[in-house]
Amino acid sequence: MQVKYLSPEEDCSVWNAYVLAHPKGTAAHMAAWGRAVYKSMGHPLYFMYVEQGGRIRGLLPLVHVKSRLFGNALLSMAFSTYGGPLADDDEVLALLDEECARLSVKLKVDYVELRNMDQAHADWPCKDSLYSTFRKELSPDNEDNMKAIPRKQRAMVRKGIKARLRAEIDETVDRLYALYAESVRNLGTPVFPKSLFWQMKEQFGKDCEILTVCTEDGQALSSVMSIYFRDEVFPYYGGGTVAARHYAANDFMYWSVMARAVAERQCRIFDFGRSKNGTGAFNFKKYWGFEPRPLHYEYYLREGQQIPDINPLNPKYQLMIRTWRKLPLPVANLLGPMISRSLG
CATH class of the missing domain: 3.40.630.30 (Gcn5-related N-acetyltransferase (GNAT))
Structure with missing residues (x-):
């Protein structure tokens, strides 16, 4: 060897x-x-x-x-x-x-x-x-997948449906990047360069899909990039506006990814990715009925x-995080890629 x-x-x-x-x-x-x-x-x-x-x-x-x-x-x-x-x-x-x-x-x-x-x-x-990751087996029947979502979380998905939100497939990264950049700035995190998103789309080709959720009048609320691998769907880079919460757009978005993955790609596994233990993102995924896996x-x-x-979560980064949240979005988008490329 x-x-x-x-x-x-x-x-x-x-x-x-x-x-x-x-x-x-x-x-x-x-x-x-x-x-x-x-x-x-x-x-x-x-x-x-x-x-x-x-x-x-x-x-x-x-x-x-x-x-x-x-x-x-x-x-x-x-x-x-x-x-x-x-x-x-x-x-x-x-x-x-x-x-x-x-x-x-x-x-x-x-x-x-x-x-x-x-x-x-x-x-x-x-x-x-x-960190924990969240992975769950899907049914080939999306009615069963909807029923498998815990009641309170299922109500949030139905709220997005009742609001007549639309799920659109984007061929470019523009709307995703704008929504993602705003979202991570609000969290106090430097945004990755836009070229990373372009390259993910370029390198994965048909196995990379961007789904954007819009209101009836076309206002983009949230967006996510998913990678398809074997019989798995892996929604990874995603974000949304502050208004997305009012419409339950993020809940509708992940349901749309799940339903589309089953109907269009016959996926069997939904990989919700990692979250830091004890955070809001961690709890959000548990609310969907996913069990954390260390x-x-x-x-x-x-x-x-x-x-x-x-x-x-490291205390020494807290001042930077609080400061970053206060930056104007254009400034955060300019400086973010210079820092984030070193995060890994």
């Missing part, structure tokens, strides 16, 4: 085939995700894989993110929820680990972060109480380093 690297400019069809076939593969492991980050942010991308007899036995996509504000790290996968190592067995995983350690020394990073659904290394430092973020640390704490 040999450890090799695949250039993001090369044909990645064999890489993608392995991800699609692996039981723990996710959209974040697909070459399209890494390429989108690489092309929009400019961060070095390392598609590491183990080969034996001309076939892939395991892989690990890594992004090198280096900044004065947030440190120097290898992330698998940056700007995503998942993306840790995929391997046929422990021997292959050990080879990926060894190469990961070698690369981390070469690049002089402070740490390597592997974003896993399930723990892969019992002896690695692990953060498993910060995520296991594992770390290979340089000697003397500790597990990083780069998240909005």
Whole structure:
């Protein structure tokens, strides 16, 4: 067995085939995700894989993110929820680990972060109480899916229906980005560059879909970008205006994604993505009847380093968050991409 690297400019069809076939593969492991980050942010991308007899036995996509504000790290996968190592067995995983350690020394990073659904290394430092993910099996009958939503949350979906909201599929990222930018500014978070959204759409092609919710008179209230992977739908980047709450537009939006995924794509799994435990987003997903599943973020640390704490719940970022919420939207949209590209 040999450890090799695949250039993001090369044909990645064999890489993608392995991800699609692996039981723990996710959209974040697909070459399209890494390429989108690489092309929009400019961060070095390392598609590491183990080969034996001309076939892939395991892989690990890594992004090198280096900044004065947030440190120097290898992330698998940056700007995503998942993306840790995929391997046929422990021997292959050990080879990926060894190469990961070698690369981390070469690049002089402070740490390597592997974003896993399930723990892969019992002896690695692990953060498993910060984030949870929410995944649920769907019925092929959308009437059953509606009934499966808890009563109070179902009432919010019906409120959006009664308000005659419309779900529209966008071919450009313009409305999504405007709504997303406003939403994250209100949360005190720097917005990602628009080029990331364009690249996600470009790289995933027909497997990337943007759904925007509008009022009867055409006012856009909320929007979300979903990635389709195997028989799963993964609504990821989304946002809405303050007025969206009045119309229950976000509730209607996620129901529309779910219903469309079943009717148009025969999806079986709805992946609500990660949320920080104990936050409003975490509770919102529980209200939909989804059970939280702890995520296991594992770390290979340089000697003397500790597990990083780069998240909005860290008290040292609270002043920045409060200040950011007060910025005029054009200013936040100008400055945000300069900062957010280093967050990972």
